[in-house]
Amino acid sequence: MEYRLAYCGEGEVNWCEALGTVLANDEVVNGVSERGGYPVVKKKLRQWYLRITEYADRLLEGLERIDFSDAMKEMQTNWIGRSYGAEIDFEVKSEKATVENLRVYTTRPDTIFGVDFMVVAPELEWVPDLASAAQAAAVQEYLDYVQRRSDRERMAEKKISGVFTGAYAINPFDGREIPIWISEYVLAGYGTGAIMAVPCGDERDYKFAQHFGIPVTNIIGSHFNGSEANPTKEAVLENSGFLTGMRMRDAIGVAIDKLEAMGIGKRKVNYRMRDAAFSRQRYWGEPFPIRWKNGVAVPLPASELPLELPHVDSYQPGPEGEGPLANIPSWVAKELETNTMPGYAGSSWYFLRYMDPHNNEAFCSRDASDYWAQVDLYIGGTEHAVGHLLYSRMWTKALFDLGYIGHDEPYKKLVNQGMIQGSSRFVFRVNGTNLFVSKGLLDADGNYGGKTVDKLHVDVNIVDGYELDTEAFRNWKPDFAAAEFLLEDGKYICSSEVEKMSKSKFNTVNPDDLVEKYGADTFRMYEMFLGPVEMSKPWDTKGIEGVHRFLKKFWRLYMDEEKGLQVVDAPATAEELKVLHRAIRKIEEDTERFSFNTAVSGFMICVNELSDLKCRKKPVLSDLLVLITPYAPHIAEELWHLLGNAGSVLDAVYPVFEEKYVRESAKAYPVAINGKTRAEITISLDAGQQEVEQIVLADPGIAKWLEGKPPKKVIYVKNKMINVVV
RNA sequence: GCCCGGGUGGUGGAACUGGUAGACACGCAGGACUUAAAAUCCUGUUCGCCGAAAAAGCGAGUACGGGUUCGAUUCCCGUCCCGGGCACCA
Numbered sequence: 001m002e003y004r005l006a007y008c009g010e011g012e013v014n015w016c017e018a019l020g021t022v023l024a025n026d027e028v029v030n031g032v033s034e035r036g037g038y039p040v041v042k043k044k045l046r047q048w049y050l051r052i053t054e055y056a057d058r059l060l061e062g063l064e065r066i067d068f069s070d071a072m073k074e075m076q077t078n079w080i081g082r083s084y085g086a087e088i089d090f091e092v093k094s095e096k097a098t099v100e101n102l103r104v105y106t107t108r109p110d111t112i113f114g115v116d117f118m119v120v121a122p123e124l125e126w127v128p129d130l131a132s133a134a135q136a137a138a139v140q141e142y143l144d145y146v147q148r149r150s151d152r153e154r155m156a157e158k159k160i161s162g163v164f165t166g167a168y169a170i171n172p173f174d175g176r177e178i179p180i181w182i183s184e185y186v187l188a189g190y191g192t193g194a195i196m197a198v199p200c201g202d203e204r205d206y207k208f209a210q211h212f213g214i215p216v217t218n219i220i221g222s223h224f225n226g227s228e229a230n231p232t233k234e235a236v237l238e239n240s241g242f243l244t245g246m247r248m249r250d251a252i253g254v255a256i257d258k259l260e261a262m263g264i265g266k267r268k269v270n271y272r273m274r275d276a277a278f279s280r281q282r283y284w285g286e287p288f289p290i291r292w293k294n295g296v297a298v299p300l301p302a303s304e305l306p307l308e309l310p311h312v313d314s315y316q317p318g319p320e321g322e323g324p325l326a327n328i329p330s331w332v333a334k335e336l337e338t339n340t341m342p343g344y345a346g347s348s349w350y351f352l353r354y355m356d357p358h359n360n361e362a363f364c365s366r367d368a369s370d371y372w373a374q375v376d377l378y379i380g381g382t383e384h385a386v387g388h389l390l391y392s393r394m395w396t397k398a399l400f401d402l403g404y405i406g407h408d409e410p411y412k413k414l415v416n417q418g419m420i421q422g423s424s425r426f427v428f429r430v431n432g433t434n435l436f437v438s439k440g441l442l443d444a445d446g447n448y449g450g451k452t453v454d455k456l457h458v459d460v461n462i463v464d465g466y467e468l469d470t471e472a473f474r475n476w477k478p479d480f481a482a483a484e485f486l487l488e489d490g491k492y493i494c495s496s497e498v499e500k501m502s503k504s505k506f507n508t509v510n511p512d513d514l515v516e517k518y519g520a521d522t523f524r525m526y527e528m529f530l531g532p533v534e535m536s537k538p539w540d541t542k543g544i545e546g547v548h549r550f551l552k553k554f555w556r557l558y559m560d561e562e563k564g565l566q567v568v569d570a571p572a573t574a575e576e577l578k579v580l581h582r583a584i585r586k587i588e589e590d591t592e593r594f595s596f597n598t599a600v601s602g603f604m605i606c607v608n609e610l611s612d613l614k615c616r617k618k619p620v621l622s623d624l625l626v627l628i629t630p631y632a633p634h635i636a637e638e639l640w641h642l643l644g645n646a647g648s649v650l651d652a653v654y655p656v657f658e659e660k661y662v663r664e665s666a667k668a669y670p671v672a673i674n675g676k677t678r679a680e681i682t683i684s685l686d687a688g689q690q691e692v693e694q695i696v697l698a699d700p701g702i703a704k705w706l707e708g709k710p711p712k713k714v715i716y717v718k719n720k721m722i723n724v725v726v
Numbered sequence: 727g728c729c730c731g732g733g734u735g736g737u738g739g740a741a742c743u744g745g746u747a748g749a750c751a752c753g754c755a756g757g758a759c760u761u762a763a764a765a766u767c768c769u770g771u772u773c774g775c776c777g778a779a780a781a782a783g784c785g786a787g788u789a790c791g792g793g794u795u796c797g798a799u800u801c802c803c804g805u806c807c808c809g810g811g812c813a814c815c816a
Contacts, residue, residue, distance in 0.1 A: 013814070024814040071730055075811075078729050155812070156727055185727085189813085204727090273813085280814060343816045382730070383810055418731095419810075498808080504815055529751075531739055535732075536809060543738055546751045552765090589742085598740070601750035608750090670746035675797040677746050715796055721745045725796045 001290070001299050005051050005398055008297060011277055012123070013321065014150070015043035021317040022281045026504065029454045030431060031148050036479050037432060037454060042123075042147055045321050048279040048288065048339060055394045056080050056271045058408075062393060067413035069534075072385055079386040081272025083107050086256045087192060088265040090118070093177065094167035098129045102169045102180065105191030105270055109259065110233075110251035111198040113240035114219035116209060118169050118180040119162070119195050121188035122146040130180055132166025139163055139182065146184050154184045160211040172264055173241050183208065189274050200224045201231055220248070276391060278342060281323035283315045285340030292335045307336070347388050348395035351375055352405065362404075369405045378411040379533075381419050383500065389414070415594055418536035422507030425463040425494040427473070429454045436473075439466075439495045440488040458494060459506040468492040498538050509539055521632040522548045528596035528631065547600070551635060554607050554628070557621060558639050565642055572617040574661070579609045580620045581661040587627050588657060596631075603628060618643070623655040671696055672723045673705045685719065692716045696724065 001007075014023040018038035027033060028040050052059075060080055063073045085107035092099050102118060120127055122143055131139040142163040146154070162183030169178045178196075185204060186195055197205035199216045206229035209216050218224045220235035233249040242258065243251045259265025279288070289300040289307045300307060310328050318326025318338060325331050325338040332338070349363070356368035380389065392410050400408035428437045431452040447453055462472035470485050470492050485492050501508050515523050526547040531537055560566050572580070583606035590599035606624065615621070622643060629636040629649050640649035664685065671679045679701040683692060693714045696702055706726060715723040 011814095022814075025812095026815060075730050079812085081729095152812075154727095158727065277814070282814090342814070347816070381810080384816080385730075386811065386813075388816070416731095421809075500810070502815075529738085535739095537738080540738075543752045545753095546738095549766095550751085556766095593742075595742080597738090598742090598750080601740075604750055668746095672746080672797075675745095675795095680746080713796065715745090717745060721797090723745075723796055 001297065003398075003402070005054075006278065007049055007051065008046055009049050009275075010044050011047035011049075012042045013045050013047075013281070014040050015321055016040045019317075022321050025150060025152055028150055029456065030452055031150070031153075032431060032454060034454070034456055035477075037429060037434075043321060045281070047277055049275040050278045050391075050394070052276045052391070052394045053271055053273060055397055056082060056273060058397055059390065059393055062397075062409050066409050066411060068411075069414070069416055072382065072389075072414060072416060075382070075385040076390055079273055079390065081270075083270050083272075085109065085268055085270060086259060086265050087268045088112070088172075088196070088259055090169035090172065090178070090196075090264075092130070092167055092169055092180070094130050094165075095132045096129055099126050099167070102194055103192045104194045104196045105268060106196055107270075108198065108201065108248075108252065109255040109265070110237065110240075110243060110246075110248045111201050111219060112171070112173065112196070112255060113237070113243065114198040114200050114217050115171060115178055115196040116199055116205075116217050117197045117214050118178055119183050119186045119197055119205075119208070120165075120180060121186045121193040122182050122184060123188045124193050127165070127182060130165040130167040135164060135166035139165055142182060149184065151187070154187075157184065160185075160208055162208065162212065164212075172259075172262065179214070181208075181212075190272060191270055199229060201229055203229045203231070205229065276394075278345070279339035280342050281317060281321055281338075282340055283309070283312065283324040285342060286345050287325070287340055288337040290337040292337065297337070309340075344388055344391045348392040349399070351410065352399075364405075366404065366406070369407075374407050374412045375410055376412050378414045379417050380414065382416045383419065415533065417533045418531075419500045421498050421536055421538045422501035422505065422509065423460065423538060424497050424499050424505050424507040425458050425460050425466070425468075426455045426497070427458045427468060427492070427494055429456055434482055435484050435486065436492065437486045438488040438491065439493045441486055455495070457504075457506050460509075461506075463494050466494050466496065468494050500536075501539060514541060514544065518544060518548050519551075519634070521634045522551055525551070525600055525631055529600040531597055533594050533596060550604050550607065551632060553611060554603075554632075555635065555639070557607065557610060557615070558625075559642065566616050567618050567621055567643060568616050569618045570616075572615070572620045573613075576610070576613055576615045576617060576620050577661040579606055579613070579615075580623060580655075581657055581659075582606070583624065584627060584655050584657040585662070591630070600631065603631065625649065626652045627655055667719055670721045671699070671702060672721065673702070674726055675723060678702065678705055681722075689714075689716050692722060696722055 014025065014028050016023050016033045016038050019033055019036065022043075022045070023033055023040060027035065031040055032038055033040055060077060060082060063076060085105060086109045087103055087105050088109065089101045089103050092102050102120070104118065120130070123146070127143070128136075128139065142161075145161075160183075162181050162185075165180045165182060167180045169180055170176070171178055185208070186193065197208065199206040199209035199214070200218050200220060206216070208214070217239065218226075219237055219239045220230060220232065221238045223230050223232055223235040233252075235248055237243045237246050237248060237251055240246075240251075243255060246254065256265065256267050260267070287307050287309055289305055290297045291300060292298070310325070310331055312324060312328060314327065315324050316327060317324055323338050323340060325336070325340065352364045352369055355372040356362075356364040359365055359368075396405070396410040397408045399405045428439065428442060428448070429435065430437060430448050431454055437448045437453065442448055442453060446455075458468065458473065459476060462469045462476060470483075474481050474483055499505055499507065511523060518526075522544065526541075526544045529543070529547055558565065558567055583602055586602035587599050590596070590602060610620065610624075625636050625639055625643070626649060629652075636649050640652070645652070666682050666684045668680050668682045670677045671681050679699060681696060681699055683695055687695070693716070696714060697706070697711065702724065706724070709726060711724045711726055713725040715725065
């Protein structure tokens with residue numbers, strides 16, 4: 001607060017009167033609470049915000065210095081959404097005349113002569129003042145409709161909706177009267193919450209104009225085909241007053257200069273990202289070290305820190321959407337803030353605390369954070385792209401600026417592991433009732449008898465395949481105790497979806513049973529063998545037997561069930577060393593690039609080959625043991641001791657790859673005719689183009705395909721393939 | 727709707743930089759060992775055609791439709807489907 005990083009403002013929350021609480025977006029389904037099915041509306045509450053927008057440019061710049069995937073950088077860049085444009089004030093002509101100006105943000109001031117209508121976000125307070133007497137009822141009806149809609153629904157809406165206010169904006173250059181509309185596709189939180197719509201150049205504006213029959217002005221001549229917007233910047237402007245004849249790209253600056261000179265507009269860099277809402281009306285969260293004195297928020301002095309959550313008997317929400325802390329008389333008496341911090345408060349900097357966990361003076365001493373510095377490798381999913389991973393980057397920059405730490409990016413390298421997904425099950429509740437309808441009874445559009453149906457997650461553990469155990473469902477949660485069911489063929493059938501595995505989706509499975517049955521090494525290796533780390537996939541244990549069999553086979557290289565240790569201290573053959581060193585190379589390469597599934601496959605190939613060779617040689621098997629340690633640490637450690645070593649395998653010297661053991665002198669080349677592989681010919685790796693051509697063309701298997709004709713070209717890629725073009 | 731990923735045999739996947747598509751496994755089928763089972767081992771397994779069978783051969787094939795290239799799972803354009811995110815799940 002002292003650095004103006006945090007401030008109070010008004011924010012909209014999902015308010016459920018019946019539950020008396022604020023709900024998260026994913027606790028709201030079809031405008032009703034997931035729990036109980038009660039109506040949810042938007043409500044304005046005082047909230048805390050963090051000024052992350054002040055860091056927007058540095059968050060963009062920092063991306064160039066860190067090792068994140070391009071996709072991740074792209075997501076963060078798009079989320080921050082920096083754009084260059086202008087704010088323009090339009091004079092407003094309305095019946096009430098209480099709104100004098102309409103300020104819009106646009107990246108395309110060059111198209112100002114093509115503005116055919118304005119669109120204002122419905123939630124802006126002064127919107128009702130725009131409405132003419134004739135339009136007042138329609139406007140109010142539309143505002144009520146939007147009030148019931150979640151942001152998520154609004155953004156996903158394909159249908160075009162909106163209403164004319166009855167007011168007009170005046171084009172400052174040609175005096176044209178431009179109708180002002182309201183539509184939910186314009187969001188209050190972006191730009192000024194109002195846009196100038198240019199249907200010939202913007203697809204959404206064009207569709208809106210089409211839908212409501214608004215005439216379209218063409219300012220780009222033949223670049224506009226009359227049936228589709230063209231967002232080009234390269235067209236030469238027509239019908240555009242002082243901009244006519246200019247290329248659009250060049251006209252942008254000219255238009256802004258003119259607007260600035262006239263005092264009705266200015267250059268503006270805009271960000272899509274908004275400041276971060278930082279308060280929650282919940283109990284479980286860090287309390288704010290803030291005391292309210294006569295309506296002014298004052299930070300607690302350091303002597304009163306740390307402020308800890310009070311013990312409570314009940315977690316019931318406080319009055320009027322306040323958090324549970326508002327119910328604690330001792331807390332309220334001290335005039336302490338009753339909101340708490342969100343989950344990302346802690347997750348933004350926990351890794352710093354890990355560096356110095358017992359420090360009672362500071363979150364982390366400067367010495368400790370200088371020593372450990374950045375997180376070298378952070379493994380996390382892309383679902384954190386624009387939340388946690390952005391917040392923690394901002395948090396780190398703030399701490400850096402204040403001198404508490406010496407680096408301004410928290411993570412050096414980020415690897416996005418895929419999510420293990422689960423198969424979720426859903427039940428269908430008729431909106432506003434306690435009636436649950438089996439899947440097969442729903443209409444084609446997912447409704448029941450014309451009524452909206454809420455799709456709710458149900459615990460996979462009380463569903464057998466797709467059939468719900470209705471009795472277990474009634475016992476599952478108090479809300480469902482009185483549930484009634486409409487069955488099909490005597491059964492309640494659920495629908496299913498593959499989603500990320502999550503407690504809130506009730507689709508989690510517990511790995512303990514598998515660890516119990518196969519051991520931790522098998523489980524660990526199986527997870528790695530499943531597929532590339534960065535790929536998401538549904539959890540499935542079908543293949544675990546294979547990994548288990550492999551580890552048993554690996555064990556048998558060293559140990560015989562009856563005769564015990566089989567390893568002999570004898571020199572390895574060239575063949576055995578080749579197998580070993582191929583494995584060393586493969587494991588090293590694959591591990592370096594996080595390709596654990598192919599590394600496991602490499603181990604399997606190596607063990608299969610050594611088994612075939614009946615290799616029992618200690619020099620080979622000892623190195624292999626060290627190699628596999630990161631993948632199967634328990635078995636490795638045990639065999640290490642059985643081999644007679646005193647210390648831990650973790651301290652053993654890691655095997656070094658030596659090229660001399662795997663060197664080959666010839667390769668079996670695939671030979672293709674016109675790109676189709678027809679033969680395999682073994683040729684020395686030293687062979688040159690001419691030599692290869694001779695050998696290939698003399699080959700009877702190839703000659704057959706040439707039918708006596710000379711080839712056009714022979715393409716020879718050393719150590720890869722040979723292609724004969726006929 | 728917008729942003730970001732992904733789509734390859736019956737299944738998980740491999741092919742790293744445009745160069746033999748299906749490595750390694752699972753499953754399945756057949757066989758060996760066993761009184762039997764488990765465990766283990768061997769053989770086969772993309773689809774279609776040819777063929778008694780084996781071997782060999784031919785054709786098609788990496789979501790779908792086009793394109794670039796001697797050559798495309800890989801690059802380009804378009805479409806469809808699935809997953810993640812969209813600001814109060816963290």
